[in-house]
């Protein structure tokens with residue numbers, strides 16, 4: 001059998017963790033000792049055979065700041081995906097629950113962790129397509145890792161996939177995605193700028209209260225998110241450059257990582 005196929009008899013389910021966009025996530029044990037997260041795919045929520053192909057690629061994407069895929073169970077239904085377990089759950093909830101108690105240095109370290117993951121994906125020509133705080137997880141050591149990369153291509157619910165759909169991440173998308181569906185690592189850079197804004201506002205919703213259709217109009221007219229109170233001018237300048245109207249005007253993740261590391265050093 002394939003090396004990415006997990007034998008379900010080696011998995012024990014312990015408790016439910018919460019509901020994600022693809023289905024239910026549970027805490028489990030693999031071979032009785034290793035804590036894992038197990039996500040069952042709702043039948044009909046995605047093309048299962050497509051995901052199996054994707055799983056083979058995701059198994060090859062290994063980086064300390066990407067949530068590591070351990071494998072899939074495809075021999076029974078519903079199919080499930082097994083990854084490393086991240087004790088402190090999703091970054092958005094963590095920011096909202098711990099805002100005010102986390103210091104500025106940690107906020108910048110979150111941006112550095114996620115930028116390292118995105119630079120790795122960039123060098124492997126892998127586009128995330130849905131980078132946001134809701135798609136990042138926090139480990140027991142408060143390290144932040146990126147997950148669900150590339151999964152939006154396998155969602156059948158066209159509320160997610162069409163840019164006019166109610167669940168499309170309009171507030172994290174650049175003009176070329178909103179108007180031409182043009183994805184690239186530079187469209188991920190735009191989303192990264194919004195992720196930085198989520199981090200430095202400790203979990204606020206971007207363009208809060210505004211309807212998606214109004215945000216498309218505002219962005220197209222050149223409006224951008226305001227400077228979060230906890231963001232220095234240097235940090236705001238960094239996220240602002242991620243929102244350049246043209247993809248080629250935005251920095252690469254390699255460039256962003258250099259500048260975030262420099263800011264982190266200066267802050268020490």
Ligand SMILES: COc1cc2c(cc1NS(C)(=O)=O)=CC1=C(NCc3c(C)cccc3C)N=NC=21
Pocket residue numbers: 017018019020025036037038039067081082083084085086087088089090093137147148
């Ligand atoms: C502690 O709390 C949590 C921990 C995790 C978690 C959710 C919660 N809590 S919450 C936010 O309230 O729901 C989701 C995962 C996860 N991987 C998920 C995953 C799988 C299994 C397959 C493919 C893609 C992905 C991203 N690893 N650890 C956790």
